[in-house]
Amino acid sequence: xxxxxxxxxxxxxDDVVAVSSINLDIPNNEFLVLVGPSGCGKSTTLRMIAGLExxxxxxxxxxxxxxxxxxxxxxxxxxxxxNYALYPHMTVAENxxxxxxxxxxxxxxxxxxxxxxxxxxxxxxxxxxxxKQLSGGQRQRVAMGRAIVRNPKVFLFDEPLSNLDxxxxxxxxxxxxxxxxxxxxxxxxxxxxxxxxxxxADRIVVMNGGKIEQIGSPNDLYHHPKTRFVAGFIGxxxxxxxxxxxxxxxxxxxxxxxxxxxxxxxxxxxARYRGAIGxxxxxxxxxxxxxxxRGANGASGNSHEFPATLDVVEPMGMETMVFFKVDGxxxxxxxxxxxxxxxxxxxxxxxxxxxxxxxxPNTNRVL
Amino acid sequence: MTAATATTPLTRGVFGRASLKRNRRWALIASYVFLIxxxxxxxxxxxxxxxxxxxxxxxxAHMAHNPWIIAEGxxxxxxxxxxxxxxxxxxxxxxxxxxxxxxxITMCISVLAAFSxxxxxxxxSGILATGIFLTYLVPDTLLFIPLxxxxxxxxxxxxxxxxxxxxxxxxxxxxxxxxxxYFQSIPKELDEAALIDGAGQMQMLFKIFIPVALPGIIxxxxxxxxxxxAAFVYPMTFLYSADQQVLTVGxxxxxxxxxxxKWGMLMAGALVAAAPPLIIYAFLMDYYIAGLTAGATKx
Numbered sequence: 001x002x003x004x005x006x007x008x009x010x011x012x013x014d015d016v017v018a019v020s021s022i023n024l025d026i027p028n029n030e031f032l033v034l035v036g037p038s039g040c041g042k043s044t045t046l047r048m049i050a051g052l053e054x055x056x057x058x059x060x061x062x063x064x065x066x067x068x069x070x071x072x073x074x075x076x077x078x079x080x081x082x083n084y085a086l087y088p089h090m091t092v093a094e095n096x097x098x099x100x101x102x103x104x105x106x107x108x109x110x111x112x113x114x115x116x117x118x119x120x121x122x123x124x125x126x127x128x129x130x131x132k133q134l135s136g137g138q139r140q141r142v143a144m145g146r147a148i149v150r151n152p153k154v155f156l157f158d159e160p161l162s163n164l165d166x167x168x169x170x171x172x173x174x175x176x177x178x179x180x181x182x183x184x185x186x187x188x189x190x191x192x193x194x195x196x197x198x199x200x201a202d203r204i205v206v207m208n209g210g211k212i213e214q215i216g217s218p219n220d221l222y223h224h225p226k227t228r229f230v231a232g233f234i235g236x237x238x239x240x241x242x243x244x245x246x247x248x249x250x251x252x253x254x255x256x257x258x259x260x261x262x263x264x265x266x267x268x269x270x271a272r273y274r275g276a277i278g279x280x281x282x283x284x285x286x287x288x289x290x291x292x293x294r295g296a297n298g299a300s301g302n303s304h305e306f307p308a309t310l311d312v313v314e315p316m317g318m319e320t321m322v323f324f325k326v327d328g329x330x331x332x333x334x335x336x337x338x339x340x341x342x343x344x345x346x347x348x349x350x351x352x353x354x355x356x357x358x359x360x361p362n363t364n365r366v367l
Numbered sequence: 368m369t370a371a372t373a374t375t376p377l378t379r380g381v382f383g384r385a386s387l388k389r390n391r392r393w394a395l396i397a398s399y400v401f402l403i404x405x406x407x408x409x410x411x412x413x414x415x416x417x418x419x420x421x422x423x424x425x426x427x428a429h430m431a432h433n434p435w436i437i438a439e440g441x442x443x444x445x446x447x448x449x450x451x452x453x454x455x456x457x458x459x460x461x462x463x464x465x466x467x468x469x470x471x472i473t474m475c476i477s478v479l480a481a482f483s484x485x486x487x488x489x490x491x492s493g494i495l496a497t498g499i500f501l502t503y504l505v506p507d508t509l510l511f512i513p514l515x516x517x518x519x520x521x522x523x524x525x526x527x528x529x530x531x532x533x534x535x536x537x538x539x540x541x542x543x544x545x546x547x548x549y550f551q552s553i554p555k556e557l558d559e560a561a562l563i564d565g566a567g568q569m570q571m572l573f574k575i576f577i578p579v580a581l582p583g584i585i586x587x588x589x590x591x592x593x594x595x596x597a598a599f600v601y602p603m604t605f606l607y608s609a610d611q612q613v614l615t616v617g618x619x620x621x622x623x624x625x626x627x628x629k630w631g632m633l634m635a636g637a638l639v640a641a642a643p644p645l646i647i648y649a650f651l652m653d654y655y656i657a658g659l660t661a662g663a664t665k666x
Contacts, residue, residue: 052559073565085556089578098574099564146564 002063002076002153002186003028004049009058011044011210018044020210021058031180031187035197036207036233042190043158045207049188050156051075063153073102078147079156082163084139086131086146092118093127096145110149117148120182121175137168141175148183157189161196173199194234198222206230223355228364231284231357237321240290240331241359244283246276255283255358258327266302266353273358273367281367284357287321290333292340293350302353308333313343322347413641420445420635427630445631446639454609455636458617461527462596462640465613469534469595470588476539477587481546482572486558496547503540510536511604518605527611533601538591545590549583550576585651593644614640 004026011019019041026032034042047053049060051072060067067075078099086095093114100110118124121141131139140160147155160176161169177200180187191197197204198218206213206221206229214221214230225231231239244255246265253265253273263283265273293305308324308331320340322333333349341347358367418437419427426432426439449455483489484496514533515524523529553576561571577584602616609621618636622629 050559050563052562072559072563077563079560079563081556081560083554083556085554085560087557087560087575087579089581098561102565102570146560150564 003061004154004186004188005059005061006045006049007059007061009045009048009060010056011041011048011053012056017210019048022207022212024205024212024215026186026188028186029184031177031189031200031202033189033191033197033201033204034207035191035194035204036213037192040207041210042192042205042207046079046156046158046188046190049154050077050079076153077156078150078152078154079158080140080143080147080160082159084131084143084163086139086142088131091128091130092123092134092142092145095131095142096127096149099146099150113149113151114145117145120148120179121145136164137172140164140172144176144179148179151185153186155185155187157187159191160189161191161193169196176200195236198234204234206233208233224366225284225357226366228282228284228359228361228366231359231366235286237287237332239284239286239357242283242285242326242329242331243361244281246273246279246281246358248277253277255281255356257283261306261326263304263306263351263353263356264302265356269356276358276360276367280361282359282361284359284366285351285353286355287332287334289352289355290331291350291352292335293348294336294339303350304353305348305350307346308349309346310341310343313340315340322349324349416634416637416641419630420638422631424629424631445635449632449635449639453621453632453636454612454617455614455621455639457610458612458614458621459639461611461617462613462615463643465527465530465534466592466595468531469538470591472531472535473538473542473591474584474588476535477542477546477591478572478577478584480539480543481550482576484543485547485550486553486576487568496544499540500544502536503544507537507598507600511600514601515604524605525607525611527606527613529605530595530598530601530613533605534595534598537598538594542587542591545587546580546583549580553579589647589651592647596640596644 004024006022006024008021008023009019010017010021022041022045024032034045036042044053048055049062051067051070055068062075062077087098090098096114096117097110100113105113114127115124118127121144123138123141123145126134126138126142131142134142140163143160157176161172164172173196176189180200189196189200201218203215203217204221205215208229214226216224221230221234225234225239228241232241242257244257247254247256247262249262249264252267253270254262255265256262308322308326310322310324311330312323314321314323315337318337319334320337322335322340324331324333335347335349359365360367415435418435421441421443422437423439423442423444426437432438480499484492484499514536518524518529518533521529521532523532557575557579558571561575566574597615598613599615602613606612606616609617612620614636618633618640622633622636
């Protein structure tokens with residue numbers, strides 16, 4: 001177990017900058033998730049920490065020691081790969097013990113560690129099988145077992161659930177969280193799936209274009225995004241981003257979405273947004289903050305009701321997603337299944353503006 | 368719509384085209400016809416070899432008999448003569464020594480070369496890999512001229528150890544090429560996992576890559592064995608005394624004297640000489656095919 005720090009770490013492939021001067025401090029025992037779209041540099045960052053990629057500039061520190069020039073085997077890390085990377089000619093037990101044998105551990109110690117890891121992961125009965133005799137989920141458990149037996153300073157996961165089907169992915173997600181609760185080791189986990197990031201992480205690092213967009217707890221990122229990218233990336237369905245104009249409304253403010261639709265800005269936010277009066281902005285509102293008007297759902301002093309003609313209605317069981325257009329821009333709301341109208345019908349919806357965000361379209365920063 | 372109308376378009380096209388089932392039947396018939404013709408064509412020489420080896424000299428020389436059948440009964444006389452009255456066993460021993468040495472040398476060089484060219488990316492590795500394959504395209508009927516000078520300068524003319532030196536020029540390039548394809552088809556995460564587990568390059572090669580690439584290695588081994596066992600041009604050029612000669616050239620030169628062909632012994636010799644490659648192929652055919660296929664379809 002150890003803390004990990006990245007200081008101004010840069011990775012370039014010839015003239016292409018894959019990772020652009022990132023700084024990151026990961027305390028001991030933390031479960032940190034690097035999340036972002038394909039090509040954002042998250043896997044490259046992980047591979048640099050692992051020692052599988054050389055860094056172009058900067059410093060990587062593991063457990064207080066600068067490891068820039070150390071080979072992977074001397075960094076005391078363990079990594080779980082997307083495609084499991086199990087040795088196909090070895091049994092599960094041999095796969096798990098391979099690293100320990102290379103490090104000349106005593107046979108008794110190896111057996112004890114393998115048995116313990118197998119017990120944690122519930123794969124004891126698989127120890128004599130070869131990887132080709134295992135299902136995807138079992139292979140992923142073995143790959144985790146191979147990491148656990150080493151008892152390393154840091155666990156690295158590179159999109160470990162991407163090859164699994166949706167149901168198994170949810171199961172394994174819980175499994176990984178359970179294992180981290182048992183084996184409290186600093187963990188860095190890479191994924192492009194924001195649901196995985198939200199459910200697993202103590203802290204999430206959102207990356208985009210080789211840079212860190214925002215670091216924070218899952219709730220922090222969800223409720224207080226700092227950039228347009230984070231606002232749009234975190235959350236499923238994504239946050240609605242509707243072009244609007246900030247106007248004065250007597251002593252207060254309002255956001256005008258179209259000629260016949262505007263929302264009042266809550267009083268407690270007026271001072272914050274005053275600098276943007278008269279400017280074009282993006283109104284950010286999550287689907288769960290556009291609800292039916294019936295009942296107390298979303299009702300507060302800062303909610304605003306408006307009629308909308310529904311384009312598409314998607315029943316999801318416990319909720320129904322309704323899609324409608326505001327000045328040509330598609331907007332999504334989330335309503336009670338029994339309250340939803342049919343497509344083509346007009347429905348009265350309520351926007352909960354206590355959760356609104358205004359984004360400057362020029363800087364893409366949340367105001 | 369009734370079941371009959373629903374199935375009509377499936378069995379016969381609207382323009383009266385033949386059904387898929389009928390097309391497949393004709394394709395199968397054509398396949399079998401050609402396969403049988405080719406099987407007969409390729410099996411006739413070995414068949415002739417076997418029945419001639421089992422005939423007496425008198426029957427072979429008897430022009431009135433049908434040459435495709437054994438008319439006067441099976442005899443092992445030709446094998447007895449071959450083993451007792453010719454240098455066949457010396458040729459066999461020399462060939463075995465040369466082949467085993469060539470296979471060992473080839474595999475040592477090829478596996479190491481393929482591992483470095485296929486997995487350890489370095490400047491010029493792609494050009495080097497192509498260059499190695501290009502050397503395979505130079506035929507031995509051209510190479511033997513410069514090789515003659517080299518073998519002579521090393522004092523290895525008329526020594527089967529000279530063959531151990533020159534045969535790898537035929538086997539190493541192709542075996543390296545096969546192995547490069549095979550090593551490249553192994554996911555890169557496997558060596559990364561091994562690196563993180565603490566393996567060095569040699570441990571990675573011996574503990575991970577060689578076991579995983581075993582089908583490819585067996586394919587390369589069979590190839591180098593076959594080439595060494597059946598080589599003709601080099602021994603014909605570099606060896607001229609019976610005690611150093613190998614099977615391919617020795618059998619022909621010792622059993623054909625001027626215009627006298629000892630057909631029975633020649634065929635018995637050919638049969639015995641063909642046995643080791645046949646046995647090896649029979650046992651390792653699955654590995655051989657898997658190895659070649661994996662090398663061909665990288666990824």
